[in-house]
Amino acid sequence: MRIGINGLYLSTPYSGIGQYTINLLRALSEIDHKNKYFIFTNAKIEFEFPANFRIIRIDPIPLFPKSFLSRFIWEEYQLGNAIKKYKLDIFHGLYQSLPRGVEKIGSIVTIHDAIPWRFPAERKQLAYRWYSDIRKSLLTKRAKKVVSISETTKMDLAPIYGMKPETIEVTYEPVDDIFFTQPTQKEIIECRKKFELPQKYILYSGGLKRHKNLRILIKSFSILSKTYKYPGHLLILGAVRNTMAVSKAIYYKPEDLMTYAKLMKVGDKVHIVGFVSRSEMSTLLHQSEAFISLSLYEGFGLPALEAVTAGVPSVLSKIGAFEEVIKGAGIYVYPYGAHRIAEKLNSVLNDKNVQTELKHQAKMRAAFFDQYAIAQRVLEIYQEVYDDCVTSFEP
Template identity: 25%
Template sequence: MKKILIDAVSLLSPLTGIGRYTYEVSSRLQKLSTDKYEIFFNYGYHSKELYGLSNNQSTAEQKAKKLQLFIKKFPFFKKISRYIYTYMARFYQTTYDLYFQPSFIPNLNIKTKKLICTVHDFSFKLQPQWHPKERIEYFNENFDLVKKADHIITGSNFTKQEIIDYMQMPQDKISVIYHGVNHGLYKLYPQNELQETKAKFSLPKKFLLFVGSIEPRKNLLTLLKAYNLLANDEKGELPLILVGFKGWENQEIMQEIEKNRDFIRYLGFVSDSELAHIYNLAAVFIYPSLYEGFGLPPLEAMACGTPVIVSDVASLPEVCGDAAFYVEPTDSIDIKNKILAIAKDEKLREELSQKSKAQAALFSWDKAAQEHLKVIESLLETRF
């Protein structure tokens, strides 16, 4: 039985984009390949246990997540830990048939016959100011290691073209595999099933929703500026609710939220089931991101039948199709006008809701995992 190693360090932190992708694909690859491949996960040590969403965490998972949480508090430790993690791989004796790095940069000290890397976007290159300094240093020093991959996976044709442009990689070494939606979770719920979540967070009857990390890349300052152009009675009719992991460089954003706490609330990081309920309860979802290699939250909102406003840039039009209301993300007046237009037009919201559900149905993690498995099989069938 051939051995596959999947890097899973992203599963030691709260699941944002890359962690979500890693978990959803890995959990399905485990089920799809039990009779053909033996799958291991790399957390700095190798294990057959997939960490992530279980409430019954093993002792090993609890310890690993506590250590990761401690390391992330200190940029110096985080930087050093990357190098320790890379170096320690030299001491593992197992040679894997395939090593899959779902988060950009592979560890070339891992002994493997074939290598797959996923490149999600080029924000580190195009907008380095959006990232912590230590991350940019690490990417600048190590990103070229991705070129060692036998194959590259990416989440959109938009990013595939960037890979070709910035890395000069041949097209036949790149596969576009769209991310998915967990349709068992992100779906329409009966109103009675939503009431506990609504009460827990004291959610208003009608509200505008943003979901994503609170950091510069998500363009929240422009969204807040646009929202503040609304009259107070308009804000009162459509309060703004923000949900997501507290990222970095967000002091100014948090100050703006605090100054407008009568109309704007930040709920922080919520559970997956709570998030699905909040999508259902929202009147409108807005995602004015400046740059995305894919963009999961709009698709999750669509699966819940929520009308969606998104930026008209990067991969977002490719993913959202004709099911979204588009804005120019640097134009606060355009954002304000689109918020008002959709908030006041029930017919438009219903039309977008129907289109949203149909668009989201095109994307699933099951399909994504099957496409990943095809890439893996094609490489493992190639003679070493």
């Protein structure tokens, strides 16, 4: 098969979809040396793949750069032309987008969440509302197979896209092997020096979007510091993406978060670190005392799974995706009750029995998300969709 893949998010490797793209492609490249892959990007990408994988850069037209219009033209028309040029049999959109021309070949799309429709403020920007609406409309007409990354996402997507839940396939996100491995002493020293790490800290990763509930996180940390006398700091990883069209209204501004931290009297203990590499992320996680995410919605929750894989005790908001993916490897809290959250955090930080049990559960849960098994199922979906396209069902 000649398989085309939208690799746009390879240019944003620190994003959730970026990590999904990287982890899936790496696993596919290790298990499939037969089919030919054409990975389409809009920028120069430095990745090493075997000979049957080809990265093809298609520069966006120089019209309104980093706008939703420019992005739509690239996804719709420029990728559509690539389908013909490279004579593709299969096209896989790794996020909710499929170009024109996929109607004549096998088409698969992975949808990660229903955030734009669960949070109306996400679609406040007119350009993004237009873009997300037209993408949804075209996708429902073009996709021969829809994949979601969790049962939670599947049930959210079905009514929004007008699909029957049983027609949506669930394949979980693979997790990077790097989180299974303890960092070396050299990596620890370099990481601590680079980020000027305190001796003790709690870590959050997952970006700065508003549904991540970061003000409540800072408030809870303030209570933990003042009421429970926690001596450590809070590290917040993430920044506003600037490599593609995004609606900046959906993000917290780092300076606003720091202003709030100062208001809560913990400005000297809260650090917004920005984007980090995979290696740095693994080291930061392994060195942390606990991981916390109070997100109001997740399609999957990869940062939480990465923390669990690293064996870090995790406090998570009680939402569907976290409970589905992490199960008994996390402690769950109502994401608005700052005092209760601080109490749970304090328990996790000081109760050795809780830490031991969480680490035991985490080891078993992380093993479930084997990247090669997940990639194998994706490969099977490619074959199934291809077979459906080439088989004649005429009586």
